[in-house]
Amino acid sequence: MSNGGRSISVLNVAEKPSVAKSVATILSRNQGMRIREGRSRYNKIFEFNYSIRGQPCRMLVTSVTGHVMELDFDDRYRKWHSCDPAALFEAPVRKIVPQDKLDIKRTLEEESRRCQWLVLWLDCDREGENIAFEVIDICTAVNQRLTIKRARFSALIEREIHESVQNLVEPNQWFAHAVDARQEIDLRIGASFTRFQTMLLRDAFVIDSVGDDRNLVLSYGPCQFPTLGFVVERYWEVQSHEPEEFWTINCNHRSEEGLATFNWMRGHLFDYTCAIIIYEMCIQEPSATVTKVRQQEKYKYPPHPLNTIELEKRASRYFRMSSEHTMKVAEELYQAGFISYPRTETDSFSARTNLQAIVQEQLEHPVWGSYAQQLLDPGSGLWRNPSNGGHDDKAHPPIHPTKFSPGENNWSQDHHFVPTTLTLDSGVTRPPPLLSEADLLSCMDKAGIGTDATMHDHIKKLLDRFYVTKDQNTRFSPTNLGEALVMGYDDMGYKLWKPNLRSMMEFDMKAVSEGSKSKTEVLQTCLQQMKACFIDARLNKEKLFEAMSVFFDRSNRSVREDQHGTGEVVCLCQLCNQSNMVLKQSRDGNFMVSCLGYPLCRNVVWLPGSVSEAAITSSVCNSCTPRPIHMIQFKFRRSEIPPNYNVDHLGCIGGCDDILRQLTEICGTGSRMPARGRGSTQSQSTAQTISRQQMCTNCRQTGHSLGDCPSVVSAASHSRTRRRSTHDGEASVPCSRCGASCTVRTANTANNRGRKFYSCQAQGCNFFVWADSLDSGTGGGGRRDSNGVSSRGRGRGSRGSTFVSPKIDTRTQSMNTKTRFLEEQWKIKKQFQLVLSRVFPGRTLESILGDGGRREWSSSTADKAVPSLQNRTWDDDLA
DNA sequence: GCAAGGTC
DSSP states (O other): OOOTTOOEEEEEEESSHHHHHHHHHHHHTTSSOEEEOOSSSSOOEEEEEEEETTEEEEEEEEEOOSOSOEEEEOGGGTSTTSSOGGGGGTSOEEEEOOGGGHHHHHHHHHHHHTOSEEEEEOOSSHHHHHHHHHHHHHHHHHOTTOEEEEOOOSSSOHHHHHHHHHSOBOOOHHHHHHHHHHHHHHHHHHHHHHHHHHHHHTTTEEOGGGSOGGGOOOOOOTTHHHHHHHHHHHHHHHHHOOOOOOBOOOEEEEETTEEEEEOOTTOOBSOHHHHHHHHHHHHHSOOOOOOOOOOOOOOOOOOOOOOHHHHHHHHHHHHOOOHHHHHHHHHHHHHTTSBSOSOOOOOSOOTTOOHHHHHHGGGGOTTTHHHHHHHHOGGGOOOOOOOOOSOOOSSOOOOOBOSOOSOOTTOOGGGOOOOOOOOOOOOTTSOOOOEEHHHHHHHHHHHTOSOTTTHHHHHHHHHHTTSEEEOTTSEEEEOHHHHHHHHHHHHHTOOTTSTHHHHHHHHHHHHHHHTSSOHHHHHHHHHHHHHHHHHHHHHTHHHHHHHHHHHOEEOTTTHHHHSEEEEEEEEEOTTTSSSEEEEEEOTTSOEEEEETTTTTOOOEEEOBTTEEEEEEEEEEOSSSSSSOOEEEEEEEOGGGSOTTSOSEEEEOSSSOOHHHHHHHHHHOBSSSSOOOOOSHHHHHHHHHHHHTTOOOTTTOOSSSOGGGOHHHHHOTTTHHHHHHOSSTTOEEEEOTTTSSEEEEEEOOSTTTTTOEEEEEOSTTOOOEEEHHHHHSTTOTTTTBOTTSOBHHHHHGGGGGTOOOOOOOOTTOGGGHHHHHHHHHHHHHHHHHHHHHHHHSTTOOHHHHHHSGGGGGOSHHHHHHHOGGGTTOOHHHHHO
């Protein structure tokens, strides 16, 4: 180690300026330290003398600012149209120093030229180790004789830093390799999919909700997409929720000692008949004996020490600050020395931390100073050491105040941390709330999406890309664009929007960092799989088109070339009287007759979805005017039309063709919407409407009404709301249960899709009523009983034994995910039915309640028979 | 014009 007492020059490099300063201050003991400028204005150079294991050293301590290098493709692959995006899975990549890091690079080169040793003080995590190798590459390129050492430290405290520099180790190549692999995979997947979906979709649709869509980038990233997935999935859950009425039996007993409230152990029942029978039994035998009093003590534990994610969650929950803004404010407070480093996973204080000293600092504060005093008073018994959250990034302590301040003049309100509490309660049959920012951060944290320093960036990216919106309550909803992209990939069967891909990658990265897998092996396997996925996604691009078509109009920038066929003329457009109507087949194979004046004229006649072939003939319809209207020779798919219809049919779109109208009604049109009104009753009434030649008020075509109009369905800006309901969300009637306001909504479940219901918006009130039970008959309230419960709702009491499997419309692939949610709900109900059938084999619920065992029927009977039913509620079954 | 990860 010693070279005969001659001093050597040691270049020490930290990950950030603050660490360089701390290390230099500790090692120099703040004596004889000289500070000079480097090439980069932020990265100073600290110089002082020190001795490492008896070797006199001239120490130079400087820093970088995170990564010095970036991974990118070779120049010839950088332009978007330079290559097939699939080629990006193999295109050569290299690490380069970006323009804004060149100053730091020059400092490192200049200083390392005159040094004998290089000591790396980068953060002790995988990224830090990777940055260490970037520094090594830059320094050894100009000085190959450098001796390279790594300082390992877990906190910027004196003993730790001195121990570290006296026990230097080798840098960990495995850690660095894991990051290399992560960078390369992220770049190749991100760039290929982003270029692919941007170039495929941006010009094909009018994405008018984002302003100028010509510059839109439809990015894909292994972190941003799963984050989007969380938002969309919750949104679908909310949408697919179908409220169910339930009944509870509430019991109070007032005596001289006061009022006692008894809660039903079962909580509630969804079956009205069952509930009313039990209720009647209670009425008949109203006296009861208290057999057991169970007292339960509940503990509420104080939170773990604060790490970055918890800081962001709490700032969002209590202050409604976005995670991105929180990190900005925290960074400012850190820079000003008021709080410790804000980017940390650590949620446990080391045993060496003097917590009392931290509290001591706060004694002067006008608001919480007295509380700090009480904490420190041994007589109060209030002091307890914070719990250990179990995480330690070995680089930073939990976030805590480092300096007292009663508040600074230049602080905005955002810089004050004022504690409040907030609780959120929801009813059983209410849909879950949309994801809040805190929820989203939790989802990401749980699934390992992003790091504590980047999670807020991913959320912001979703907002910047117009994939999600955030409401006033910091709750996220997907935009049409965000939902369409997730739907498209989901329909392909690829879970690119799920967190699994990132989790698998993270698993592999861990293997590389532990040396159990090589970087090359992981890169090869992962990229091979992802390329296969990319190729397959490209083959299935129709799924993306279909999903986008649900929400957006086709753009005239590419619509003409996208449609197959030359577009043979059927007739003159009766709407604009200027252009011809031509027969076309859309990308998804459905036939239509549309006006060539598009987009100025949007007249379109969608033909039945069961048409497999259609060709214009020279024959002209004799009855329809204005002539000529050419007849079309159709071929229908046998399996999609009723047996009494022929597969071959010479038809007319002018309004005279009953068969064509009937098949349009039976099979639906070729649009992405599920065909409505397939039931016999509705078919009849619609058929009558058509025979009177009524037209859709939107596109003025026969064969459908406004509600089913394909033009409305695909209309860009309004598609989402119209698809659900034209009136969803409007405050409409006062709640007959609590007096608050009920809004009208539309059920989206298999059994009741499209059916309107009123739902109370008041927290804790679960009242709902089907709109049609109010609209028909005697009008509002006519079919409701004195409790405001719809009689139709009661009728559904039999649902416990008459489950109907949801019908899946195979033509609406884009809706598959939503359908799956419904299926899941149905399965859960089915399981509950199974449990009951095990308790009372071979008997219906009615027969159980109606026989001589009626008196014995109670929740406790079932509980005894099936132990798993003990204390079990519908909530448990849903869980 | 693309990813995610550092940090100013």
